[in-house]
Amino acid sequence: MKAHLQQLLDEALARLRDEGVLPDGVAAAAAVERARDARHGDFATNAALVLAKAAGLHPRELAERIVAALPESPRVAAVEIAGPGFINFRLAPEAWLEAVRAALAAGERWGHGTAGGGRRVQVEFVSANPTGPLHVGHGRGAAYGDSLANLLAAAGWRVHREYYVNDAGRQMDILAVSVWLRYLELCGEPVAFPDAGYQGDYVYDIAADLHRADGEAHRRPWAEVARELPPDAPAGDRERHMDALIARARELLGPEGWARVHRLGLEVMLDLIRRDLEAFGVRYDSWFSERSLVEDGAVGRAVERLRAAGHVYERDGALWFRASAFGDEKDRVLVRENGQPTYFASDVAYHLSKVERGFEHMIDVWGADHHGYVPRLRAALAALGIEPERLEVRLVQFAVLYRGGEKVQMSTRSGEFVTLRELREEVGTDAARFFYVLRSAEQHLDFDLDLAKARTADNPVYYVQYAHARVCSVMRQLAERGLAHDRERGLAALGRLTEPHEERLVRTLARWPEVVESAAAARAPHQVAHYLRELANDFHVYYGAVPFLVDDAALRDARLALILAVRQTIANGLALLGVSAPERM
């Protein structure tokens, strides 16, 4: 609908250009938008205000010229000039009713668009280190990233979802050591668990798996493990102590034993994470291993490409990338003094791989605490001759849980964080996913657990789902009365939907394709959530004011066609957010 008006406007502007009223090449700024106030009609354009200066005319004079140049359209009932020079369009009632027809005809694809043009976009999200269970912070990234991917697909992009697995590096070594030490405890060794180790209960579970599978094959006397280690905190340095422990574990277990423990930790954690996400409605197209980049030489090749391009130098025994030449605040180390590539080096290789795999656009969803990392990655892409705009980083702010009006305290350090699984078990996947995307991602989120669990109208997810269930209930009522819905008769009689509540509901319904396009363009799933609330509200009001199951069969079928279109819209919207649309509640 909006596109139709935009086309009419463009034709009018083109005509004025031909007549010499407007200079060439200035029409781009003119836009058609929904009127906020019903008294301003349905749509409005600021074309005359924006172009008045270029035309050398007063805005209202230009507005008159534009209106005179507009082609006729059966969908437009009235065009008027208002205020400082706005042109307001009022649509013919039939124009709105097309939305009902379109919704029922398109079904699950109602609202989907082609703005993406079939371009390939990769959305990488969550990518939490497989060193512990997902917590509620990851949950927000999961809900946001998955909904965003759904939205982009609905907007005509070819979407690939990926999880980057940080399976190389020290964090994984710490997990392996933690598992091994808990295993030694199970064997009966008097272990002093290190301060920097992973404290969570899940580590015991992995250790128990190891003990069950391999018996005491990896048992070593504690005295031998602890011999001459630098002191742990609080007396010593916990990180130095941990590094020594890692080296000791490698030495005592040998390459095979160490690899076994390391791999088991990774596999168990990844499996846990994968199942957590699946239960949360999130599925990936691929899980990309950091270690694979190291092993197949991709990291080395990325570093060499930077070197060949002349953006690398040596200092203090390390290899540096000249990031400051590409907008970053300082240069960054690629290869450490000890010969090990940094996380940054593998991340450069990883993003290079994304480009090489043919993704025209890359979206990374990160926790907001990583924002300082964006400039260096963009710098690296620029240095590799890749337009940095192809990488889009979306930062997701933290979520704070509230229960009984009190903030739920969390601390990763002590292992006292609320896991995504616990959240899911407490409030359910539907409520969790809806609440997570109710706010724009860049806003801190206050997550009210009590409200998420509430089965009342205050709870927005129930409110929306209830509208869907209510339509289903009406259809059941229809059947109980021995009646059936005749869609064709209903569509033919749409013109009889003249109640104010019907006009309002139809207009909201007709906005859906615009909502999908806008939410995808703005990377803003919360727009979908807000729209659904509004649509549900219009529906509930209509429901309370106008009976659907009337004796007049044509009118009844027209009303049912309308509410079935509403049901389809709600189902499609909830699907984008990963929330179910129940038939009864």
Add this chain to the structure above:
RNA sequence: GCGCCCGUAGCUCAGCUGGAUAGAGCGUCGGCCUCCGGAGCCGAAGGUCAGAGGUUCGAAUCCUCUCGGGCGCGCCA
């Protein structure tokens, strides 16, 4: 100290590629159940859009500064 994000109704937040009288939910107060599910609906009160300048025909929206809050500034990931 430097950088990024945020500051809109009592609370939680939309609106931010500039547009007409700043919106919603909750909460508060007052109403509505012989009727398709009351898990619903209607009404009222409630605002210096943190503050000050600037750009513009027009600023919650763009720019600058100040104040307040969060985050980041490793050869960690």
